[in-house]
Amino acid sequence: MANIQEKIAKLFPEAAFEEADTLTVTIPDAQWHELAKTLRDDAEMAFDYLVTIVGMDWKDSLGCIYYLDSTTHNTHIAVKVIATGDRETPYIHSVSDLYAIGCIYEREVYDFFGIIFIGNPDMRRLFLSIDWKGFPLRKDYDMNPDINPVPHENERQSDYTYTYVEDADGKIVKEEKRVFAEDDFVVNIGPQHPATHGVLRFRTAVDGETIKKIDVYMGYIHRGVEKICEMDTYPQTLHFMDRLDYFSAHPYHHCLCMCIEKAAGIEVPRRAQVIRVIMDELSRIASHCLFIGTFCMDLGATTMLFYTLRVREQILDIMDKTCGARMTFNYETIGGVIADLDPDFVKDVKALLEILPKNIKEYNKLFTGNVITRNRMEGVGVLSRKDAISWAITGPSGRASGWACDVRKTAPYAVYDEVEFDEIVRTEGDSMARFKVRMDEMEQSARIIAQLIDKIPDGEIQAKVPKVLRLPQGRWYQTVEGCRGAFGIYIESDGGTSPYRLKIAPPCLPLAAVVDHLTEGSKIADLITIGGSLDYIVPDMDR
Amino acid sequence: MPYDAWKDNEYIEKLVKELRDSGTNVIIGSLDHLINWGRSNSIWPLTFATSCCGIEFVSLGAARFDMARFGWEVARASPRQADFIMVAGTIVHRMAPVLRRLYDQLAEPKYVIACGGCAISGGPFRKSYHVAMGIEDIIPVDVFVPGCPPRPEAMIYGIMQLSRKIKVEKFFGGVNRQEKQEKFLESHPIEGIDDNK
Ligand code: SF4
Numbered sequence: 001m002a003n004i005q006e007k008i009a010k011l012f013p014e015a016a017f018e019e020a021d022t023l024t025v026t027i028p029d030a031q032w033h034e035l036a037k038t039l040r041d042d043a044e045m046a047f048d049y050l051v052t053i054v055g056m057d058w059k060d061s062l063g064c065i066y067y068l069d070s071t072t073h074n075t076h077i078a079v080k081v082i083a084t085g086d087r088e089t090p091y092i093h094s095v096s097d098l099y100a101i102g103c104i105y106e107r108e109v110y111d112f113f114g115i116i117f118i119g120n121p122d123m124r125r126l127f128l129s130i131d132w133k134g135f136p137l138r139k140d141y142d143m144n145p146d147i148n149p150v151p152h153e154n155e156r157q158s159d160y161t162y163t164y165v166e167d168a169d170g171k172i173v174k175e176e177k178r179v180f181a182e183d184d185f186v187v188n189i190g191p192q193h194p195a196t197h198g199v200l201r202f203r204t205a206v207d208g209e210t211i212k213k214i215d216v217y218m219g220y221i222h223r224g225v226e227k228i229c230e231m232d233t234y235p236q237t238l239h240f241m242d243r244l245d246y247f248s249a250h251p252y253h254h255c256l257c258m259c260i261e262k263a264a265g266i267e268v269p270r271r272a273q274v275i276r277v278i279m280d281e282l283s284r285i286a287s288h289c290l291f292i293g294t295f296c297m298d299l300g301a302t303t304m305l306f307y308t309l310r311v312r313e314q315i316l317d318i319m320d321k322t323c324g325a326r327m328t329f330n331y332e333t334i335g336g337v338i339a340d341l342d343p344d345f346v347k348d349v350k351a352l353l354e355i356l357p358k359n360i361k362e363y364n365k366l367f368t369g370n371v372i373t374r375n376r377m378e379g380v381g382v383l384s385r386k387d388a389i390s391w392a393i394t395g396p397s398g399r400a401s402g403w404a405c406d407v408r409k410t411a412p413y414a415v416y417d418e419v420e421f422d423e424i425v426r427t428e429g430d431s432m433a434r435f436k437v438r439m440d441e442m443e444q445s446a447r448i449i450a451q452l453i454d455k456i457p458d459g460e461i462q463a464k465v466p467k468v469l470r471l472p473q474g475r476w477y478q479t480v481e482g483c484r485g486a487f488g489i490y491i492e493s494d495g496g497t498s499p500y501r502l503k504i505a506p507p508c509l510p511l512a513a514v515v516d517h518l519t520e521g522s523k524i525a526d527l528i529t530i531g532g533s534l535d536y537i538v539p540d541m542d543r
Numbered sequence: 544m545p546y547d548a549w550k551d552n553e554y555i556e557k558l559v560k561e562l563r564d565s566g567t568n569v570i571i572g573s574l575d576h577l578i579n580w581g582r583s584n585s586i587w588p589l590t591f592a593t594s595c596c597g598i599e600f601v602s603l604g605a606a607r608f609d610m611a612r613f614g615w616e617v618a619r620a621s622p623r624q625a626d627f628i629m630v631a632g633t634i635v636h637r638m639a640p641v642l643r644r645l646y647d648q649l650a651e652p653k654y655v656i657a658c659g660g661c662a663i664s665g666g667p668f669r670k671s672y673h674v675a676m677g678i679e680d681i682i683p684v685d686v687f688v689p690g691c692p693p694r695p696e697a698m699i700y701g702i703m704q705l706s707r708k709i710k711v712e713k714f715f716g717g718v719n720r721q722e723k724q725e726k727f728l729e730s731h732p733i734e735g736i737d738d739n740k
Contacts, residue, residue: 128673129637136672143672150675154640191641192591194620199593199638220638221593224671231670239667246595294601309605326602327595327692539594539633 004045004077011038021262021476022067024078032081033093033119039068039077040098046070047077049389050099051479052505054490055109057138062090062115067477067488067505071389071403074410078477083115091164091172094119100390104513112137112226116164118172122179123162127219127542129155136227179215180205189527191220197294197531198538200512209523214516222542229502234260234469235334237502242328244506245540247287248482250279253332258413259478259489260334263471269460272336273414274452278349279319279331280414280480281445285356286315287483288396288438288445295435295532296367299376304367311352311359318348334469336462349453356446360439368439377432381518381530384429391517392510395485396441397534399425400433407481419448431533438535470497482507484535508540582626583706585614586654589625589645593632596659596692600631608695615702622646627654627685627705629698633661633668634675646682654709656701657684660691667691 008015008025012035016026027035039047047068054065063082069075083090094117096102106117107126114135116123125132133148134141163175180186180203190201199220205212225244229237241252254276261268289308296304316326321342323329331338342348367373383393388401398405406423408416424440426433471493479488485507492501511534518530592600603610610616619625622645634642646655657678660666665676675681685708688701 127637141672145672148636148672150636150639150680152640152643152681154644155637191638192645194590198597199641220635220641221633222635222637222673223633223668224673225668227672228668228670243595243667246598290598290601305601305604306606309602309607313602313605313607326694327599 004075007042007044008035008038011035018080020078020474022076022078024065024080026080026082029081029084029092032079033095033098035079036066036095036098039079045075045077046072047075048072050095050101050105050392051076051486052488052490052503053102053105053109054501054503055113055115055137056492056501057113059139062087062113062138064092064109064115065475065490066095067490071405090115091118093117096120099392100387100517101392101510101513104509108509111135114138116172118164118166121161121163121177123164124158127222129219130158131156136224141227179203180213184212187524191217194298197536200536200538202515202527204524204527206524209525211519211522211524211527214519214527216512216515218512218538218542220542221539223539225543226502226504229499231498233497234471234499237499238333239328239330242330243539244504244543245482245484245487245508245537246327247290247537248283248484248487248540249327249329250276250283250331251480251482252487253330254280254414255478255480255482255487255489257332257334258480259476259491260469260471262478263474263476263491263493264334264465264469266335266463266465268336268463270415270457271459272461272463274456275337275341275461276332277414277416277419278449278452278456281448282315282318282349282352284445284483285442286312288442289315291438291535292363292367292435295535298528298532299373301367301370301373304363307359307363307366311356314352314355318345318352321345321348333462333465335465336460338462340461341456346453346456349449353446353450353453356442360442363439368436374432376526376529377435377533378428378430380431380522380526381533382428382430383514383518385427387514387517388429391514393485393514393534394510395482395507396424396437397434397511398485399423400437401429402427405486407479407486411479413478413480415452416448419451421445421448431529434533434535468497470495471499479505484508484511484537484540504543506540506543508536508538511536512538512541579709582652583709585617586626586702586706586709587617587619587624588615588702589622589628589649590618590620591628591630591645593634593638594661596631596661596690599692599695599698600629600658603695603698608699610699610702613699613702613706622648623650625649626652627656628682629656629658629702630662630678630684631658631692633666634678634681635673636675637673639675639681642678643681652709654685654705655682656686656688656705658688658690658698658701659693660689663687663689 018024039045047070049069049071051067051069056063061082066079068077083092085091106120109115111126160176161179164172167173184205187204187206191199201217203215225240241256242249289312293305293308320326323331383401385402388398388403394405404425409423421444424437473495475492477490479486488505490503491499494500519527657663662678665674668674686701686705688697690697
């Protein structure tokens, strides 16, 4: 990291450095685009993966923190940029031309903080309606429900989007553009549609059966979790993680707990660590089971759902006995887990491990080799490795495109560095590959559980944690491998009992954003295949 | 059931008229029973799931909880063919007008079950700026099923309560009256039908 710092300091004398859990560079907005380009293109740095953009309101100023990763060197860096202009119209230069995912991330920041990104081709609100008053994540936002009441009328729609450009003498001009061409035939799919996996809406421009462009509309389940977290104490924020991607409840909980533990310097007992990992992997199997079921159902193979839910129910029973719930477990706590394992746990898990291979074999027999399946999935929605990185497509979908992005391998946490498992990577990048990666990952998860289940150490399940938990001033970022990709939590603390800012970086937002890129030129029936194989969860992207 | 709902079933209308003319109220009564009985045993849900609670609804459709036992398994993707909406999940500002429209598109008679804390009152998201505090402000609700998420057993119970309600609908004086089921049944006993079973 030291030579990177030196290099940046030489090229950008105005940059300031700060050593937190990630090296943070502070740069004036005027040089930000230049720095981003260097960071991405310099062979020694090669920060080609934009993890997330954290919008910030420091009361006296607004700004963004960009988290960047290098996929070649496995290094991380954070860049802090403070917006220029006044509070009414703060500006930052866009990096959407360097990172494909930047466009959506910047729209999210614009929606929450009102920061305008110069050069972003699509500066519309993302989750909130065009008539929404105020920017909810700003500290001075007025929460009074009378200002933004629950609408009874249909939402006003606009066919236009905006882009802000700098003209020759540095003045910023707003330009209006159409989202679709004037004579495009636009079909609306969703938000209430069984194949969109939740309440997602696609405005689809079609030419006959062929898709020309998709405008993804989100926010139909935007619940404002990040803002509520700022009002809650740290232990109170935990339970929202269950309700984002409800299939990854354990990994997400695990992530937030680890982030808080890292900040507070809490050592988690080993027994709790092992239990957490087993729970994470059980969730992964259950989640992939449900994916296979619903995905096959989308393609018309309804019966598969019954086969796969059988295994899922068995896992839910195991969880039910220990956690006392089938879905929203609230099991991991800061410093450990909330309750000890059920006496039957080991026996039940072993029974599961025994039937799992038979079941996977059955799924393959029923579905994978089927001619119709292969015709509908092979070569459909091909995502190249380069695009996967640029679009920040992590998890099984990214690995199907040849990008080894498993957080359990790149930055092992808990006891993942002690267990043996293979990272499943395929190179085809099509829908079939995404399906197969998940199939194989179930086996690997079973392998991890098998290694740990007989070696759960005795001892405490909960570390000593102060009753009133305060984090020191600072900021932390933590990632885990959720069932659908890399899930990140950013916490900024001002020393109080609740977070000053808690940012959730979900894997599903890029998954939905990439749909437009993947479907362009394919048939409308392939939209269902592609959307299904990406396996996004809408409450996760909307938060 | 409102009289208008009979409109496009002319033969039944004629039959009813005939019966009324000859003053055989008993038969009308039993015909009502028959219709309500039929209805209550084949209520079809709209596939409508916005978030976590919706996944439990999926489990309900699978083999273990098997709602086909009760005649509810025909989940329709189009509101025109469905009888009730199971509002399983949070309803946010952007979704509210959509939910309202779906409700309007349902064919009469139509029913609503508010499933889970979010649909009832905003649930864990009560402090949020973008969540409707209960769907009752948006559409009328027949049955509330509390939980976060309600277990599938609770959902089954909720839908069964709805079908009990439909069975005695004639005596409710119209759909969507939010009277407490038990109290109602106690004060309105019906001969020959034990609704507590
Ligand atoms: S009630 Fe609970 S489980 Fe149901 S949608 Fe709301 S948060 Fe999710």
